[in-house]
Amino acid sequence: MHPLWVSLALLAPWAQAQPVDTLWTARYVVTMDSQRRLIEQGAIAVKDGAIVAAGPATELRGRYTPKQRLDRPDAILIPGLINAHTHAAMSLLRGVADDLALQEWLEKFIFPAEARNLNAEFVRWGTRLAALEMMLGGVTTFADMYYFEDAVAEETKAAGMRGVLGQTVIQFPVADHKTPESALAATERFMARFANDPLIVPAVAPHAVYTNSDATLRKARQLANRFKMPLLIHLSETRRENDDLKAKRGMTPTHLLDLLGVLEGRTLGAHGVWLDDADIAILKQRGTGLAHCPSSNMKLASGAAPLAKILGAGIAMGLGTDGPAGSNNDFNLFEEMDLAAKLQKVTRNDPRALPAEEALAMATIHGARALGLENRIGSLEAGKRADIAAVSLRGAHAAPLFNVYSQLVYALKASDVTDVMVEGRLIVRSGASLALDAAAIQRKAAEYGNTVRNSLR
Amino acid sequence: MHPLWVSLALLAPWAQAQPVDTLWTARYVVTMDSQRRLIEQGAIAVKDGAIVAAGPATELRGRYTPKQRLDRPDAILIPGLINAHTHAAMSLLRGVADDLALQEWLEKFIFPAEARNLNAEFVRWGTRLAALEMMLGGVTTFADMYYFEDAVAEETKAAGMRGVLGQTVIQFPVADHKTPESALAATERFMARFANDPLIVPAVAPHAVYTNSDATLRKARQLANRFKMPLLIHLSETRRENDDLKAKRGMTPTHLLDLLGVLEGRTLGAHGVWLDDADIAILKQRGTGLAHCPSSNMKLASGAAPLAKILGAGIAMGLGTDGPAGSNNDFNLFEEMDLAAKLQKVTRNDPRALPAEEALAMATIHGARALGLENRIGSLEAGKRADIAAVSLRGAHAAPLFNVYSQLVYALKASDVTDVMVEGRLIVRSGASLALDAAAIQRKAAEYGNTVRNSLR
Numbered sequence: 084m085h086p087l088w089v090s091l092a093l094l095a096p097w098a099q100a101q102p103v104d105t106l107w108t109a110r111y112v113v114t115m116d117s118q119r120r121l122i123e124q125g126a127i128a129v130k131d132g133a134i135v136a137a138g139p140a141t142e143l144r145g146r147y148t149p150k151q152r153l154d155r156p157d158a159i160l161i162p163g164l165i166n167a168h169t170h171a172a173m174s175l176l177r178g179v180a181d182d183l184a185l186q187e188w189l190e191k192f193i194f195p196a197e198a199r200n201l202n203a204e205f206v207r208w209g210t211r212l213a214a215l216e217m218m219l220g221g222v223t224t225f226a227d228m229y230y231f232e233d234a235v236a237e238e239t240k241a242a243g244m245r246g247v248l249g250q251t252v253i254q255f256p257v258a259d260h261k262t263p264e265s266a267l268a269a270t271e272r273f274m275a276r277f278a279n280d281p282l283i284v285p286a287v288a289p290h291a292v293y294t295n296s297d298a299t300l301r302k303a304r305q306l307a308n309r310f311k312m313p314l315l316i317h318l319s320e321t322r323r324e325n326d327d328l329k330a331k332r333g334m335t336p337t338h339l340l341d342l343l344g345v346l347e348g349r350t351l352g353a354h355g356v357w358l359d360d361a362d363i364a365i366l367k368q369r370g371t372g373l374a375h376c377p378s379s380n381m382k383l384a385s386g387a388a389p390l391a392k393i394l395g396a397g398i399a400m401g402l403g404t405d406g407p408a409g410s411n412n413d414f415n416l417f418e419e420m421d422l423a424a425k426l427q428k429v430t431r432n433d434p435r436a437l438p439a440e441e442a443l444a445m446a447t448i449h450g451a452r453a454l455g456l457e458n459r460i461g462s463l464e465a466g467k468r469a470d471i472a473a474v475s476l477r478g479a480h481a482a483p484l485f486n487v488y489s490q491l492v493y494a495l496k497a498s499d500v501t502d503v504m505v506e507g508r509l510i511v512r513s514g515a516s517l518a519l520d521a522a523a524i525q526r527k528a529a530e531y532g533n534t535v536r537n538s539l540r
Numbered sequence: 541m542h543p544l545w546v547s548l549a550l551l552a553p554w555a556q557a558q559p560v561d562t563l564w565t566a567r568y569v570v571t572m573d574s575q576r577r578l579i580e581q582g583a584i585a586v587k588d589g590a591i592v593a594a595g596p597a598t599e600l601r602g603r604y605t606p607k608q609r610l611d612r613p614d615a616i617l618i619p620g621l622i623n624a625h626t627h628a629a630m631s632l633l634r635g636v637a638d639d640l641a642l643q644e645w646l647e648k649f650i651f652p653a654e655a656r657n658l659n660a661e662f663v664r665w666g667t668r669l670a671a672l673e674m675m676l677g678g679v680t681t682f683a684d685m686y687y688f689e690d691a692v693a694e695e696t697k698a699a700g701m702r703g704v705l706g707q708t709v710i711q712f713p714v715a716d717h718k719t720p721e722s723a724l725a726a727t728e729r730f731m732a733r734f735a736n737d738p739l740i741v742p743a744v745a746p747h748a749v750y751t752n753s754d755a756t757l758r759k760a761r762q763l764a765n766r767f768k769m770p771l772l773i774h775l776s777e778t779r780r781e782n783d784d785l786k787a788k789r790g791m792t793p794t795h796l797l798d799l800l801g802v803l804e805g806r807t808l809g810a811h812g813v814w815l816d817d818a819d820i821a822i823l824k825q826r827g828t829g830l831a832h833c834p835s836s837n838m839k840l841a842s843g844a845a846p847l848a849k850i851l852g853a854g855i856a857m858g859l860g861t862d863g864p865a866g867s868n869n870d871f872n873l874f875e876e877m878d879l880a881a882k883l884q885k886v887t888r889n890d891p892r893a894l895p896a897e898e899a900l901a902m903a904t905i906h907g908a909r910a911l912g913l914e915n916r917i918g919s920l921e922a923g924k925r926a927d928i929a930a931v932s933l934r935g936a937h938a939a940p941l942f943n944v945y946s947q948l949v950y951a952l953k954a955s956d957v958t959d960v961m962v963e964g965r966l967i968v969r970s971g972a973s974l975a976l977d978a979a980a981i982q983r984k985a986a987e988y989g990n991t992v993r994n995s996l997r
Contacts, residue, residue: 098570147780166810167780168597176945177937177939177940177942177951178941178942178946178947178950178951180942180943181895181896181943181946181950182881182891182892182896182946183891183892184890184891184892185891186811188891212936212939216935216937217935220937233634249869304541313947370726378882380695381882381883381885381886381887382881382882382885382891382950383891384885384886384888384890384891384893385886386886386889396643401642407951409777411950412937412946412947412950412951413950413951414937415937418878419877421875422641422879422882424837424839425835425839425879425884426838427629428838428839428840428841429837429838429839429841429842429843429844429883431841432843433641433841434639434640434641434645434839434840434841435639435640435641436645436841438638438639439638439639476675477982479669479672479673479676479867479978479981480633480673480677480870480871480872480954480983482669482981482982482985482986482989483632483634483635483985483986483988483989483990483992484635485635485636485637485989485992486638487637489635489638489869490869491838493635493638493818493868493869493870494634494635494869494870496953496955497953497954498955507995515768521936524936524939525934525936525939528939528940529939529940531939531940532940532941532942533940535940535942536942
């Protein structure tokens with residue numbers, strides 16, 4: 084188009100405007116694009132599930148004719164938040180056992196609770212509860228590692244959310260599969276089923292190096308690569324995980340995965356608390372993504388991940404809540420951003436460590452890169468899928484406003500999210516889920532709570 | 541009364557019931573009394589500003605005839621939270637300067653912002669904004685250290701909140717007083733004015749040992765003791781504060797205060813990050829209270845206070861938010877409880893450190909003890925003033941419920957608070973302040989935000 088014509092189109096209301104589905108306007112649009120554009124009195128035009136433009140509201144109002152207008156003059160629009168590591172269905176075990184030593188927590192509570200209660204229906208309701216909480220808090224995408232992942236995928240789609248959903252593969256018998264071979268075969272069917280889904284990225288999730296044989300880890304990688312899908316794995320979460328492997332085989336988990344070829348293909352490692360410099364060099368070379376889980380790492384006393392080194396190396400590290408049954412108690416990315424920044428500051432003895440803007444980057448564009456979805460989500464710019472959250476500035480804790488990033492990370496809360504869009508479709512409006520029946524989910528969660536409690540007696 | 545008569549009164553609806561002002565009922569009443577009674581289907585009867593009884597709802601319904609009933613079947617009633625250390629009026633500087641080194645933060649932002657903007661009117665609006673945010677988040681009492689403390693007291697009363705309000709005394713000229721003598725004289729008038737107030741405890745707040753002469757510290761203590769009021773002071777917040785005093789005078793701040801006789805009388809020390817074993821022994825002996833501020837200590841990289849030793853010694857340590865202009869960005873006691881527990885776990889490498897119930901104790905009864913108000917507030921039991929908060933269990937993040945303490949500390953949020961009572965008077969109902977004009981405060985906060993921003997250009 085001729086430059087003159089563009090100018091005319093901007094200036095002249097009688098010039099032909101382009102039809103779009105939705106035009107958002109807001110006090111601020113935080114793009115998290117490569118220039119980190121922060122647009123005051125900004126707007127976003129959405130068509131066919133994608134962002135057509137993000138720019139000044141005055142400009143976009145002239146350029147587009149929307150079917151639907153969403154004017155949020157007291158809100159900030161941010162890229163939908165990305166929960167890069169969780170176990171969604173464990174929502175039904177929220178707080179079942181806190182403040183315990185790891186072995187007691189696992190052996191007296193988590194393993195028995197799962198052994199006695201876990202089935203596809205449990206996972207279905209647990210995913211609904213988690214999806215409800217996540218969307219109300221501005222999360223649009225989550226990376227899951229659990230059992231019965233077909234049920235997780237169905238419920239994620241029904242909720243209107245985006246998921247990178249990893250079917251667990253583990254060496255011992257679990258609720259959905261008695262052998263890793265059975266789990267791998269099911270994962271193959273799962274991948275075939277959701278291979279072309281607009282919302283679901285099916286993945287394979289070998290639990291960790293210490294719970295899988297080398298052969299299983301290799302097969303998981305091969306399966307993922309056959310479908311060009313990601314592999315999700317817990318990686319150097321605890322000191323013990325590292326120490327045990329060093330004692331047995333004289334190497335770190337990252338070193339072992341690399342030797343086995345498991346990092347050759349899209350991989351997301353969760354936690355990475357105990358990565359050393361050699362591990363970081365390997366992960367950088369292989370393009371492996373990571374998920375930082377500050378709540379979980381603090382609550383389980385796992386430690387503080389070396390974020391300066393990891394992010395400094397250019398490794399994509401997102402933020403995750405981990406599961407809510409001991410590691411955490413909620414799916415709140417606002418709290419993870421706040422904690423990520425504060426944990427780095429106190430452990431590195433430097434108040435400048437992980438500034439607010441970088442914490443927000445971890446919850447958005449870095450998370451997208453870690454999951455291999457940076458061409459689709461993680462920022463608000465033309466060409467990306469329309470995953471957007473509106474965060475209200477009306478709270479008493481939201482005034483005054485000096486710095487938008489600082490406000491988002493240190494002052495605003497998940498409860499300030501008012502509207503959420505995924506793939507161009509509004510899934511939360513005025514703080515309520517449009518697709519999910521919140522009252523029914525609450526009732527069912529209470530029922531499951533009683534069942535689980537009785538099962539542990 | 542004869543036991544038989546008590547039984548009859550409970551059983552017989554025609555027996556004469558005692559008139560009270562308010563009867564609360566709720567799914568749980570968390571008393572935080574000496575037996576830590578947790579009452580399912582509980583109730584609280586309130587008369588003339590005091591709690592008459594806390595017990596099972598079935599029992600209290602028969603025993604009392606209330607003028608007002610507050611039935612909250614989906615909520616937990618907790619003692620109103622106590623913010624044991626803050627600078628309320630700094631709300632208007634919320635997030636003015638984050639992620640900076642301490643000197644840059646103070647010299648480029650806080651000192652100039654205060655020098656150019658601070659006056660009684662600023663403090664008045666700042667206190668209103670802080671009071672609004674605190675009450676909406678379940679805080680009923682706060683301990684303040686700032687300037688123009690008369691204005692803070694007037695606004696605290698107008699908001700219906702309880703405050704232990706410390707007029708700052710400092711060696712250099714500040715907005716309200718050019719000399720410590722002037723500040724001490726004003727504090728004397730302030731103490732006389734509010735000596736018998738039901739809501740306000742006037743206090744003297746010498747800023748710290750490194751910003752006051754020995755003589756000023758002694759005079760502050762004498763003044764406090766003359767009125768039987770507390771002395772509030774920053775104590776061993778940073779390593780540098782300790783190192784500097786050791787280099788200059790060969791002793792810790794606590795040791796110096798003790799030598800000067802400053803700890804002989806009700807004292808609250810804020811932070812206490814760098815207390816050593818000898819300091820802890822002194823504070824225990826003197827009955828000094830402390831305020832732990834985990835958000836601030838993490839964000840400013842001050843360190844992690846030795847809670848195991850402090851609480852283990854039986855010292856009363858409450859929880860504080862500190863000010864929201866860099867140290868923190870909000871007045872959220874739910875986040876401080878969560879952070880206090882998680883910071884202890886990760887720094888002590890023990891997931892059992894500071895369990896949820898103890899974190900809640902710090903925000904309630906321990907805070908009350910630290911402020912010398914344990915006979916009036918901090919627990920829900922007969923004889924205490926009626927400072928009560930209702931926390932809703934309706935959120936998606938609030939289900940299911942396995943452990944009430946765990947849910948309160950790790951899952952529930954300030955935004956779940958629905959109703960708040962202070963001194964028997966409801967100040968928040970259905971999430972809205974009854975005394976404060978939230979919209980007017982928001983507008984004024986935005987105006988002050990612009991003024992402060994322009995003043996820093």
